[in-house]
Amino acid sequence: MTRRALLTVLALCSIGWAEDGGKYKTIETARNGLQKVYGLVSPLDQEGKNFYILNADDLIEVKLADGAKIGLLFRERNIKKMLEDRKIKLASVRREHALPKKLYVKVRFPSWRAAQGALKSGEFRDGVLHTDPLEEHLPTETELWLSGELTGLEAGHITPKKVVAACGKTFKGSTSGFNHAEQIVGLFDHTAIKPFCNQASLYGSLKGDVFQASHVLLRPIPDQTARDDPKLPRYLFIGDSISGNYGKGLRTALKGKYNIHHPPTNCGPSGKGRGMMKAWLGAYKKPKRHWDVISFNFGHWDAGNSQEVYQENLEKVIEQLKPTGAKLIWITTCPVPNGYEPVGALIDRGSRGKCAPGRMRGVMKKYLNPWALEVIKRHPEISICDQWRYVKDNEAAIYKDFWAGKNVHFKGLGADKLGEFLAAHVEEVVKAKNK
Numbered sequence: 001m002t003r004r005a006l007l008t009v010l011a012l013c014s015i016g017w018a019e020d021g022g023k024y025k026t027i028e029t030a031r032n033g034l035q036k037v038y039g040l041v042s043p044l045d046q047e048g049k050n051f052y053i054l055n056a057d058d059l060i061e062v063k064l065a066d067g068a069k070i071g072l073l074f075r076e077r078n079i080k081k082m083l084e085d086r087k088i089k090l091a092s093v094r095r096e097h098a099l100p101k102k103l104y105v106k107v108r109f110p111s112w113r114a115a116q117g118a119l120k121s122g123e124f125r126d127g128v129l130h131t132d133p134l135e136e137h138l139p140t141e142t143e144l145w146l147s148g149e150l151t152g153l154e155a156g157h158i159t160p161k162k163v164v165a166a167c168g169k170t171f172k173g174s175t176s177g178f179n180h181a182e183q184i185v186g187l188f189d190h191t192a193i194k195p196f197c198n199q200a201s202l203y204g205s206l207k208g209d210v211f212q213a214s215h216v217l218l219r220p221i222p223d224q225t226a227r228d229d230p231k232l233p234r235y236l237f238i239g240d241s242i243s244g245n246y247g248k249g250l251r252t253a254l255k256g257k258y259n260i261h262h263p264p265t266n267c268g269p270s271g272k273g274r275g276m277m278k279a280w281l282g283a284y285k286k287p288k289r290h291w292d293v294i295s296f297n298f299g300h301w302d303a304g305n306s307q308e309v310y311q312e313n314l315e316k317v318i319e320q321l322k323p324t325g326a327k328l329i330w331i332t333t334c335p336v337p338n339g340y341e342p343v344g345a346l347i348d349r350g351s352r353g354k355c356a357p358g359r360m361r362g363v364m365k366k367y368l369n370p371w372a373l374e375v376i377k378r379h380p381e382i383s384i385c386d387q388w389r390y391v392k393d394n395e396a397a398i399y400k401d402f403w404a405g406k407n408v409h410f411k412g413l414g415a416d417k418l419g420e421f422l423a424a425h426v427e428e429v430v431k432a433k434n435k
Contacts, residue, residue, distance in 0.1 A: 024057045026275060027206055031126050033110030033144075034203040037211060038178050040279035041218075043195040051193055053200065053211070054282075056275045056320070065204060065214045069130075070192055071185030072097065073177060073201050073217035079160050080153055088184075092264060093220045097187055104134040105164045105175060107146040115139035118146060124173030127162065128215065131186035136166040146171065177201055179265070183217050196282060196289075197223050199264075221264040225288045228259040233292035235426065236261050236326075238280065240268055240300055242334055242418075245410040249419025254426065258293070269301035270313035277320040284324050291326040293426055295385065299333025299368045300408060304358040306349075307371050314375045318382070327433055329425065330376045332388040333364045334418075339406025343367075359408070364388060385425040387418055 030036040039055030044062075052059040074090060076082050082089075086099040107127040109115040118124045119139065124146060134147040148166025155161070159180060161172045177183040178201040193200070198220055204213040228234065235258040237243055237250065243262065251260050263280040267273055273296070283289050296317065302310050321328055336359055343362035346354040356367040369388055376382050391399050391414075398414050410418055 023209070024060060024206065026055050026057045027060070027211065029110075030203060031110065032108035032203070034108065034214070035205050035211070036178075036201065036203050038201045038279075039199065039276075040282060041193055041195050041198040041200050042283065049190050051195065053202065055279050056277065056316075058278065060211055061209060062202060062211045062213050062216075064190055064216070065212045068190070068214055068216060069185035070188040070190060070216050070218070071128075071131075071183065072187055073181045073183060073199075073219040075179075075181050079182070083153070090220055093222055095220065100131050102133070103150040103184075104130040104132070105146075105148060105150050105162055106130055106134055107171075107173070109139055109144045109146070112139075112141045112144065115144050115146070118171065118173075119169075122169070122171050124164075124171055126177065127164070127173055127175040127183075128177075129162075129175050129182065129184035131184065138167050138169065177217065181219070183215075185215055185217065188218070192218060197221060199279060219264075224261055224282060228288065230288065232257065232259050233430070234259045234261065234290060235293040235295075236263075236281070236291050237422075238263060238267050238273065238294065238296040239331065240266050240297070241409060242300065243267070243297065245415040246419035246422065249416030250423050251419070252416070253420045253423030257427070267298070270298035270305070270310055270317065272301075273298050274313045274316045274320075277317055281320070281324060291324045293329065293430060294321055294324065294326040295329035295331055295422065295426065296321070297331035297333060297387075299364060299372065300336075300359070302356070302368060303336075303360075303363050304347075304355055306353045306355045307367070308353065310368070310371055311375050314372060315378075318375070318379055327429055328379075328382045329385050329422075329429060330372065330382050331385045331422065332369050332372070334387050334391050334408070334410075335364055335403075336361045336408055337403050337405050339404065383425070383429045385422050387421065390418065390421050 027035050027037045037053055037060060039053035042052040042054045042059060044050045044052050049064045051062050053062055074088060088097040088099065105127045107124045137145060137147045139146050146166060148164045150162055151165045152163035153160040154163055154172055159174060159176045162175050164171045175183055193216060198218045201217040202211065202213040203215040204211055247262060254260060284291050338361050340359060340361040343360040343366050344357050347357050349355045356363055376384060395403050398417055402410065402414055
């Protein structure tokens with residue numbers, strides 16, 4: 001990711017948290033005019049037509065609208081191959097889904113003005129793939145949607161643009177939704193909506209205290225308890241791609257001692273953690289779903305955030321972690337190596353205020369880690385695993401190439417040693433707690 005792209009993501013993901021707008025803070029209005037919400041599917045009844053979404057708002061009751069479409073939300077790097085093979089492969093849950101020979105796209109517009117813009121430019125955003133045939137349709141003042149057959153792909157940012165033919169016209173645009181994942185409906189009926197093993201992105205409208213869902217896009221996740229040894233404690237480690245680097249070393253060092261889990265995602269910025277924490281924690285009050293240890297970090301994705309927003313997000317994360325009763329471990333954010341430009345002063349970003357200057361060498365030492373430490377010191381029951389210091393102290397022995405380069409990620413021995421360092425800290429704090 002380029003620095004410019006990183007700062008764009010930071011601006012979008014770290015601007016803070018809405019504290020107004022009604023009872024439910026996580027229900028937003030999508031660009032298509034529908035309301036949307038994301039979280040972990042939790043049980044309400046046995047039929048699957050009513051269920052809960054668990055997220056930062058706690059539990060939101062959901063009811064399927066008449067004719068609701070059920071489908072998948074998934075990440076796919078090679079859409080072209082997926083379409084050629086007519087098969088969606090979900091490696092994380094070892095599952096495949098066949099696709100029909102033809103696919104269709106439907107795009108909803110929030111207003112006639114927006115629809116006119118698409119008609120004029122030939123471009124669209126936030127379309128949804130459909131497996132069921134759709135009639136060709138161009139938007140009108142009273143019927144604000146575009147639909148037609150998917151006829152091809154064109155290279156685009158993050159995901160390819162889809163080429164759609166409708167009523168003699170050609171349109172190009174995206175069919176990606178939450179976190180740039182592909183959206184496709186018509187694969188399932190309501191019985192596919194399973195608690196605790198699906199996250200879901202929903203479109204619809206809030207009526208009273210019930211969200212009426214017209215589209216449910218499921219994101220299958222591994223069953224947290226499926227491979228657990230019931231005799232071992234449960235450990236959840238939360239972090240961005242750096243946690244993916246050291247995950248192997250951590251799991252190897254604690255093999256046979258803990259059931260180890262990670263949220264099924266790159267946990268990204270603190271704002272994402274604040275919004276998704278309850279979904280990642282799951283139904284921890286239920287038997288076999290508790291957490292004995294939780295380690296967590298947010299930092300690299302917040303390298304352009306303000307102190308106020310970053311610290312507020314961390315406080316809200318901790319507020320959600322404490323009720324688990326788990327032993328909590330904060331992991332300091334690892335360094336940005338010397339291949340990057342040196343850190344400067346805080347940058348004034350208008351309404352966002354004074355913010356850290358982005359991914360630059362020294363930004364963690366000067367800004368993010370001290371800001372985080374101020375928060376963690378308010379919660380003395382949280383121990384600190386100082387990975388930043390470990391990487392610095394072992395610069396010559398292990399991390400010489402890392403410090404000289406321009407890549408914040410870790411490989412090979414350096415990655416494994418980070419995992420082993422955290423594993424030793426986990427065992428130390430759990431031993432101290434059990435004395």
